[in-house]
Amino acid sequence: MNVIYPLAVPKGRRICCEVCEAPAERVCTACTVTYYCGVVHQRADWGSIHEKICQLLIPLRTSMPFYNSEEERQHGLQQLQQRQKHLIEFCYTVAQKYLFEGKHEAAVPAALHSLRFRMNVHGLSSVELVPAYLLLAEASLGMGQIIQAEEYLSQAQWTVLKSTDCSHAIHSLLHRNLGLLFMAKKNYEEARYHLANDIYFASCAFGTEDIRTSGGYFHLANIFFGLGKLDIADTLYIKVTEIWNKYLNNHYEVLLQVRTQQIDLLGKQFETDTGLDEAQEAEAIRTLTSILDIRESTSDKTPRKTVFVLKTLALFYFLTMNSTKAQEYALRAFNLAKQRHLSLQEQTTTEELLSLVSGGKAHPTTQ
Known part of the structure; x- marks a missing residue:
């Protein structure tokens, strides 16, 4: 430097x-x-x-180099725009990852880069600017700068209102961040309204059981948990865990089928992964560990739910090839299932998962 x-x-x-x-x-x-x-x-x-x-x-x-023809010049401009589009997504993902990790200050420069590249490619009033404004708003909230967050959100809202072609996904992101703003201001009624809209628009864009919809359920659950409405919060936490568990299991199934006959030249099987980008992996960790903390604080009443989150985290870390953490969470799940005398089926599936992440070949039935 x-x-x-x-x-x-x-x-x-x-x-x-x-x-x-x-x-x-x-x-x-x-x-x-x-x-x-x-x-x-x-x-x-x-x-x-x-x-x-x-x-x-x-x-x-x-400055762009001198080109011998208009065709070469247009090709150079296209390459330039492709580079900027790549940096838009790269900077956005990096900023998102920082936010999920709670590194709000670190997220700001990356989000600013994404915003500027979006302006260069799409213009100053394009709805494509909205995701970057929302990143900056969330980072500001994380740093306790509510007024700054409101300014970014106002800019995002105004841009959406002026747009005639705004996707459900962007509407979802806007309402999620407005929900977070009102949560920070302790206006929980308004926060619930916006998070309900977040879930609606995310469901329209991706479906009700998609990991991209689960964030709305998670934040809504946090509101009800904070208000002492534990039954509602519990239902939503279960739904979030089930969404992530189903995604990870389905991804493992697909990879297992692909890997069955695919051996590389060295005779080593292709390695697994989550199918998620870095920001989504950081979101999974933050969401599932937060739910685990809540489950463990009430584990005397809900040991099976605690085991379920532990197994989901074990499968996640197995797919990210972090064998140490995968074995840690699987072992914790196995021990808790035995200590609390859960059903034989529960103990068996937990043992199978432990075998899988420890190098065995059992199937990860984590339900």
Whole structure:
């Protein structure tokens, strides 16, 4: 992360900080196209996203080469746009992952990059800007900056209202973040309204049993849990766990079928995975461990539900090839099932899962 001060700025060009857009005093020497107001924001950007995309920014922020024909020029422009689209999604996923991990400050520079690339590709009033505004709003809420969050959400709402072609998925994200805002303001009635809308629009886009819909159920459950309405919260936590469990089991089934006959040249079977991006994996960890904490605090009453979450986490870590954690959660599930004298079927399926994650070949029947 070496830095130098910019020696010259072209006339008419205003050099701004990558993070706050204040006048810049420093430049990254690795790419020489990214500027900062000072060392604090440079370090923040580097740790968040810049280290990952430093060299990718050079062709985007330097003059295009001379082309011999209009055809070559158009091809160059298309390549430039493809690079920006790639960075839109990459920066968005990185910011999402930080948010699910609770690293709200680290999410901001990555979300800002996604927003700026969206503006370059889609224009200043496109509905494609909304997901980035919502990331910034959620990061602001996480840092306790409610007024800043409201500003980002207002911008997102206004953009959606002006749009004639806004997808159900974006409506879902907007309502989810409005729900989180009102939760932070302790206006739980308004929060429930927006989270119900989140679930409706997510269900329209993905279906009621999709992992992308489960976030709405999870946040709604947290509201009811906080209000002491434990029966409603419990029903929703069960639904969230079932959605993730079904997804992971189905994914394992598909991978098992593919792997049955597919052996690589070294004779080693193809490795498994979750089929999720980094942000979705971080969401799974946050959601399931949060539910586990709640289950374990009431495990005397609901040991079977606790075992179910433990088995779901074990399968998740098995698919992410983290054998240590997979075995840890499977063993905890097995021990709890035996200690609490759960049904023979429950103990058997838990033992099968433990065998699977420990290197055996039993099927992960985690229901």
